[in-house]
Amino acid sequence: MKARRTRGRRLRRALIALMVLVLTLVGAGVVAYRLTVIPEPHPETAMQSTVFLDTRGDYLGRRGPVDRQAVPLAQVPRHVQEAVIAAENRSFRTDTGISPTAIARAAWSTVSGGGRQGGSTITQQYVKNALLSPQQSLSRKAREALIAIKLDRTRSKDEILEGYLNTVYFGRGAAGIQAAARNYFGVDAARLSVGQGAALAAVVNIPSYYEKAGSDAAVTAKLTRRWEWVLDAMADSGAITPAQRAAARFPAFRFYPPGATDGQRQYLIDAAGAEAADRLGVTQDELARGGYTVRTTFDLTAQEAAAEPAAGPAAAEGTRLHSAAVALVPGDGAVRVLYGGADYARQPFNNALAGAVEAGTAMEPFTRAELRPPLAALPKRAAPSPLALAAAYATAAAGGRYAEPYTVQKITRDGRTLYSARPHTSTAMDPLSAQLVTKLLHSAPGPRGVFTGGAGTRTLWRTTYDAKLSTTVALFAQRPAHGRHPARTAQLPFMAAQLAADVVEGVMNRLDPVKPPLGVRPE
Numbered sequence: 001m002k003a004r005r006t007r008g009r010r011l012r013r014a015l016i017a018l019m020v021l022v023l024t025l026v027g028a029g030v031v032a033y034r035l036t037v038i039p040e041p042h043p044e045t046a047m048q049s050t051v052f053l054d055t056r057g058d059y060l061g062r063r064g065p066v067d068r069q070a071v072p073l074a075q076v077p078r079h080v081q082e083a084v085i086a087a088e089n090r091s092f093r094t095d096t097g098i099s100p101t102a103i104a105r106a107a108w109s110t111v112s113g114g115g116r117q118g119g120s121t122i123t124q125q126y127v128k129n130a131l132l133s134p135q136q137s138l139s140r141k142a143r144e145a146l147i148a149i150k151l152d153r154t155r156s157k158d159e160i161l162e163g164y165l166n167t168v169y170f171g172r173g174a175a176g177i178q179a180a181a182r183n184y185f186g187v188d189a190a191r192l193s194v195g196q197g198a199a200l201a202a203v204v205n206i207p208s209y210y211e212k213a214g215s216d217a218a219v220t221a222k223l224t225r226r227w228e229w230v231l232d233a234m235a236d237s238g239a240i241t242p243a244q245r246a247a248a249r250f251p252a253f254r255f256y257p258p259g260a261t262d263g264q265r266q267y268l269i270d271a272a273g274a275e276a277a278d279r280l281g282v283t284q285d286e287l288a289r290g291g292y293t294v295r296t297t298f299d300l301t302a303q304e305a306a307a308e309p310a311a312g313p314a315a316a317e318g319t320r321l322h323s324a325a326v327a328l329v330p331g332d333g334a335v336r337v338l339y340g341g342a343d344y345a346r347q348p349f350n351n352a353l354a355g356a357v358e359a360g361t362a363m364e365p366f367t368r369a370e371l372r373p374p375l376a377a378l379p380k381r382a383a384p385s386p387l388a389l390a391a392a393y394a395t396a397a398a399g400g401r402y403a404e405p406y407t408v409q410k411i412t413r414d415g416r417t418l419y420s421a422r423p424h425t426s427t428a429m430d431p432l433s434a435q436l437v438t439k440l441l442h443s444a445p446g447p448r449g450v451f452t453g454g455a456g457t458r459t460l461w462r463t464t465y466d467a468k469l470s471t472t473v474a475l476f477a478q479r480p481a482h483g484r485h486p487a488r489t490a491q492l493p494f495m496a497a498q499l500a501a502d503v504v505e506g507v508m509n510r511l512d513p514v515k516p517p518l519g520v521r522p523e
Contacts, residue, residue: 045130045167045175048291050276051182052269054300055336055409059182061269063288067183068175070291073162075190076177080197081161082239087201087230089122090237092161097123097152098145123148126164170203171211172256184213184253194240195227195248202226214253224250264307267340267350272296272407279408279419292418295410297334302327305506306339306473309499319477321492323499324351326390326405327471327507332423333391333403336469337507356383357474358489360455362463365440366392369433373426375402389461390472395429396437397465402428441465450504452497458489462500464508471507473500 049064073081085092091099099121120128127147151160170180177200181189184203185196192200202223203210210226212219227250235245276294277287306325327337340350349355359382367379375392378384387405395402404424411419429437441451441463454460459476477492 047289049179050273050287050290050292050294052272053293053295054298054303055296055334056299057295058300059186060296060298060300061265062179063269063273063284065289066175067173067179068166069178069293070166070176071178071189073158073165075188076162076165077190077192077197079194079234079240079244080177080189080192080200081165082234082237083194083197083201083230084165084204085122085161086233086237086239087198087226088125088204089120090233092122093157095121095123095152097121097148097150121148122164123152123160126160126167127151129169130163130167168204169207170200171207185251186254193251194231194244196251198230198234198248199223199227199251199253202230212256215255220253264342264344265303266344266348267352268296268298268303268338268407270348270350271335271338271340271353272298275406275408276411276419280411291413293412294408295412297329297336297407297409297421298338299327299336302337302507303339305509306337306503307342309502309506319479319491321475321477321496322351322355323473323475323503324355324357324386325471325473325503325507326352326387327469328390328394328403328405330394330465330467330470331398331401331403331425333394333405333425334409334421334423335387335405335407337471338387338407339503351474352386355385355474357386357461357476358383358455358459359389359461360453360459362389362451362453362459362461364453365396365437365451368440369396369437370430371433372428375428386472386474389474390463390470393437393441393463393465393472394470396434396441397467397470398434400427400429400431400434402426447501450501452500457491460492460496460500462497462504464504466508469508471504473503475500 047064047066048068048070049062049066051062051069052060054060089095089099124144127144131147132144166176166178168177169175170177170184172180172183174180174183178189180200180203181187181192181196184200185192187196199213203213205226210219210223213223214220231240231245231248234240235242240248272294273284273287276292277284280287280292282290306327322341323339324341325337325339326335328335338350338352340352340355341347351357363379363384366375371378375395378388378392381388391402391405402425406421406423408419409421410417442449444451449466450462450464452460452462459474461472461474463470463472465471475492475496476489478489
């Protein structure tokens, strides 16, 4: 009897001790929660890059310390949002910011052969990525959980999801859904299909591995299986209809890593970046991290048509062949093609903008013309830049109306237009002189409507134009500087004339079929 009473007292004491412990822990948790302050996002998560597009809206490239452009959740299709939730945190819409069962669920999914699912909620991942350091410790994990709970109680689910989608890493250097959409598929986030959205959601799990999808067969096969798992979960939850699930197809990825042609685009980004900064009145650094979208005047299809043959025949040993191509819209000044060199990494100097190429007979049509500023001094320049001479020919194509060349069409940020280009034109050639230049172009030896000139065998110029486009190509060879000997002009290779013809033909055919020059009736 006495022993029974003793056991009873011990049990009561144990229960009291347990209750005290629980109350202490709960009290400590409440105090910790009240003392927890939601920190501001890291400065680097607020940084954005500036994106450059071609005249059709196709992705050209970016500038900035991080490849990120924040977009409001309203610009992310609902099926993309639901794909990320299906892949990363299916209870996101209803949980409290943390999920004690998430780790157990992830472990069971792995053991049972299902797709891998992260142990942290989307809210916790956002806290970890954007608000806290990546340090791994129990104290940081505890703080992460407290902040996640408080964030969930003080912010809407849409706010948290928007922050997450704009900061989560997708691989290929892309932070956020907008950069990922462009890097993987070449589209804005708003244009992602069901299949593309599910693929990006599947990538988040192991971005450094899955970023090779499309170029590595094994990675692509594994991602395909995870993609199907995401879509099945979306269909089961009603996020997509059975018809959408059946119609979904695994998307085609842009090749990764990017090839040499992407490096050639840096000539275009350099030119448009300098002009955009000037138009906005900011520095190049401020432009790069400002989150702007710069729509340029360039046409990537025509640019690539110029770049392919412009790689050109091999020059003689010890010499380097240089080429430049400029295509302008007569009477407007929009630069459609600006080929400044074959390899930006080896030569960041832009031959088309800053190169001084001996004109020779390419200048002859203007020596007979009555010129006004800004073309009046052109015939006195023995070695103009390809852009300068191209602008002169474009003036003749426009009947004597000079248009200042420009490369930036529009600049926007956060949906607001900050700058729209307006052509700056003036009469720089009287109409009769413009017709004279056009007739000389039309009557020159060689292909009809094409003028070829140059300085002996040292340089070669080739120009053709119609009412919509004027294209000029310049080539020269050079022996690089060596020791105390400066760089000097060399002889062009035998195939230089054919190279120039191929560049001109490629550009004109891609942009607009060549029509009879202005002022000349077809025979």
